[in-house]
Amino acid sequence: MRTAFGVETVRAAERELMARLPEGALMQRAAAGLAAACAELLGKVYGSRVVLLVGSGDNGGDALYAGARLARRGAGVAVVLLAPERTHAGGLRALRAAGGRVSAAPERDIAGARLVLDGIVGIGGRGGLRPEAARLAGLAAASGAFVVAVDLPSGVEADTGEVRGPAVRADATVTFGAYKPGLLVDPAQERTGAVRLIDIGLDLPATADLEALQYADVAALLPVPGAGSDKYRRGVVGIAAGSARYPGAAVLAVAGALRGGAGAVRYVGPAADAVIDRYPETLVHAGPPSKAGRVQAWVVGPGLGDDAERVRDVLAADVPVLVDADGLRLADRATVRARTAPTLLTPHAGEAAALLGVDRAEVEAARLASVRRLAEAYGATVLLKGSTTLVAAPGGRPVRVNPTGTSWLATAGSGDVLSGLAGSLLAAGLSPVDAASAAAFLHGLAARLAARGAPVGAQDVAEGVRGAWREVVAG
Ligand SMILES: NC(=O)C1=CN([C@@H]2O[C@H](COP(=O)(O)OP(=O)(O)OC[C@H]3O[C@@H](n4cnc5c(N)ncnc54)[C@H](O)[C@@H]3O)[C@@H](O)[C@H]2O)[C@@H](O)CC1
Numbered sequence: 001m002r003t004a005f006g007v008e009t010v011r012a013a014e015r016e017l018m019a020r021l022p023e024g025a026l027m028q029r030a031a032a033g034l035a036a037a038c039a040e041l042l043g044k045v046y047g048s049r050v051v052l053l054v055g056s057g058d059n060g061g062d063a064l065y066a067g068a069r070l071a072r073r074g075a076g077v078a079v080v081l082l083a084p085e086r087t088h089a090g091g092l093r094a095l096r097a098a099g100g101r102v103s104a105a106p107e108r109d110i111a112g113a114r115l116v117l118d119g120i121v122g123i124g125g126r127g128g129l130r131p132e133a134a135r136l137a138g139l140a141a142a143s144g145a146f147v148v149a150v151d152l153p154s155g156v157e158a159d160t161g162e163v164r165g166p167a168v169r170a171d172a173t174v175t176f177g178a179y180k181p182g183l184l185v186d187p188a189q190e191r192t193g194a195v196r197l198i199d200i201g202l203d204l205p206a207t208a209d210l211e212a213l214q215y216a217d218v219a220a221l222l223p224v225p226g227a228g229s230d231k232y233r234r235g236v237v238g239i240a241a242g243s244a245r246y247p248g249a250a251v252l253a254v255a256g257a258l259r260g261g262a263g264a265v266r267y268v269g270p271a272a273d274a275v276i277d278r279y280p281e282t283l284v285h286a287g288p289p290s291k292a293g294r295v296q297a298w299v300v301g302p303g304l305g306d307d308a309e310r311v312r313d314v315l316a317a318d319v320p321v322l323v324d325a326d327g328l329r330l331a332d333r334a335t336v337r338a339r340t341a342p343t344l345l346t347p348h349a350g351e352a353a354a355l356l357g358v359d360r361a362e363v364e365a366a367r368l369a370s371v372r373r374l375a376e377a378y379g380a381t382v383l384l385k386g387s388t389t390l391v392a393a394p395g396g397r398p399v400r401v402n403p404t405g406t407s408w409l410a411t412a413g414s415g416d417v418l419s420g421l422a423g424s425l426l427a428a429g430l431s432p433v434d435a436a437s438a439a440a441f442l443h444g445l446a447a448r449l450a451a452r453g454a455p456v457g458a459q460d461v462a463e464g465v466r467g468a469w470r471e472v473v474a475g
C-alpha cells in the first residue's frame, strides 16, 4: 500500500524526530537524497548548469544544501533568491563555500540551465505562487530545463491536491519523509512529474490520510473460486440498467460484471434482448428487480433513463447496492442514508456536482474535499471518477486513490463497465471500499493494456479486464 500524509502529520513526525537528532540533520538527509536524485537525472554532474529557485523557508534550505552538494561535484550552480533577507542562512553559506553563486541575471541563468530546482515553497506554502515566484516558474517552464520540485511543486496545496493559482510544473518531484496527498490527486498530481520519495526516517502513524492500492494489495482482494465453490457461492450480481433508448449501457454493465468474479449475472430491465444477444450466459428477468431472484449485490443506474421505480425497488433490497449514472439522479438521499446494507455511489464530476449543488469545475478543482463531503452527506461509500479516481467512506477513514488509469478511459460507456465490475466484486463479498478500489484499479489497468497509446472503446476496456486481472495476480 502506498500511503500519503497531510502536512500536520508530517510536521509532527518531523518535530518528534528533530528532537532526537543533531540540529540540521533532517535537512541534510533531505538534501542528500535530493542531490543524489538530481545527479542521477543529470547523468554528468560536472559542468552542468543548475539554477536553484529559493524562497524564504526550509524548502529553499533543502535546495541550497542540495545545490552545494552538486557544486562540490563540479556543477555550475546559481541561485535566484526570492526573499534575499529571509533566505536560509546556513544553506546559502554552504552553497557559497562550495563555489555556488547568487544569480545577477536570473533570466539568463534560467534560460541556460539544464536543471532548475524549485525550492520556492514546500509544505509551508499557502495558495498559488505570488507574482515574482510565478514569473520565475514561467521562465523555468519556457527554458527547456528539467524542473525538479523540492518536496512538492510550489503553488500546489499539499493536503488537497488543489491548485488555486499559478504553480510550478515539474518534470520530477523529490519528496521527503512521506507522500503528501497533493502528489497523488489532480489537478496537483498532473504537475509533479515522476515522484521519488526520500526516506528521512520519519515515524508516521498507522492510519494515513490517503492510500493507493498496489498490485499485491489488489491481488489479495480478488476473489478466487475454491474447490467447493458453485455459481451461487461465488455470488450473484444483479444489474438494473439500460432502457429502450440506452440498451448499450446494460450490455456494457453486464460485460463488466461478467469479468468481476461473481458466479452469475442477473439482468433486469428492457434491454434483455440486447444483453442476451451479446452475453447469452446472463440470467434475464422482465419484472421488477425484487422479483428477479436472489442476488448478493445490485448495480442500478447505467442508461436507466427516468425509471425511478426501479431505483426505489433496488434500494429496498437488503444487499449491497451500487448506484451509478441515472440512478444517482433518481436515488433519494434519505432513502440511501436509511439503508442498513452498504451503498456505493459512483459519480463522475458532473454527477457529483449535481448531488452537492456546486459547479462541476469546483468538484474537479477540489476532488478530495468533494468525495469526502459526498460520502458524509449520503452515509455511503463514494467512488468519484475522472482524472484521479478517489474512493471515500463516511467516518474519516483514509481515502483511496487509484494509481492506474489513463485518459483514454474518457470514452462513452467505460463507466458502465466499471459499475458492473465493481458490482460483481461486491457480490463476491468485498467491502464497498475494497470493491470500488479494486474495480477502479483493474479498470484503469485494463484500459492501459487495451489502449497501449491508441484510442479504446468501452468494450475494449471490458475485454481488457481479464488481462489486467492476470497481471495483478502475477504481480
Ligand atoms: N525542518 C526540517 O528540518 C525539514 C524541512 N523540510 C523542508 O521544509 C519545508 C517546509 O519548510 P517551511 O515550513 O519553512 O515552509 P516553506 O519553505 O514550504 O515555505 C514557507 C515560506 O514560503 C512563503 N510562502 C508561503 N506561501 C507562498 C506562496 N504562495 N508564494 C510564495 N511564497 C510563499 C512564506 O512566506 C514562508 O516564508 C518542507 O516542504 C521541506 O522541503 C525537509 O527538508 C525535511 C526536514
Ligand SMILES: Nc1ncnc2c1ncn2[C@@H]1O[C@H](COP(=O)(O)OP(=O)(O)O)[C@@H](O)[C@H]1O
Binding pocket: 325, 348, 384, 385, 386, 387, 388, 389, 405, 406, 407, 408, 409, 410, 411, 412, 413, 414, 415, 416, 417, 418, 443
Ligand atoms: N481524464 C481522465 N483520466 C482518466 N480516467 C478518466 C478520465 N476521464 C474519465 N475517466 C474514467 O473513464 C470512466 C468514464 O466513466 P463515466 O464518466 O461514467 O462515462 P460513461 O457514463 O460514458 O460510462 C471512469 O472510469 C473515469 O474514471
Ligand SMILES: [K+]
Binding pocket: 059, 118, 119, 120, 121, 122, 149, 150, 151, 152, 153, 154
Ligand atoms: K517546492
